[in-house]
Amino acid sequence: MQLKWTDVQDIAIELAERKAGVDPRYVNFVDLHRWVLELPDFADEPGRGGEKVLEAIQAAWIEEAE
Secondary structure (H helix, E strand, C coil), X not given: CCECCCCHHHHXXXXXXXXXXXXXXXXXXXXXXXXXXXXXXXXXXXXXXXXXXXXXXXXXXHXXXX
């Protein structure tokens, strides 16, 4: 399955699994953007990952981590 920026919950789950030792509350958007792009199943335009999308991913990741 290819991930797109709109797959916020799926991206958050992938990040929670791959970055298990990371507290998502303290991740900056530059790192978050890069980590999403590095996901093996991610296939979308890098420029579409704006601040609102990154905020949504971070919030979902925080929820996933709790």
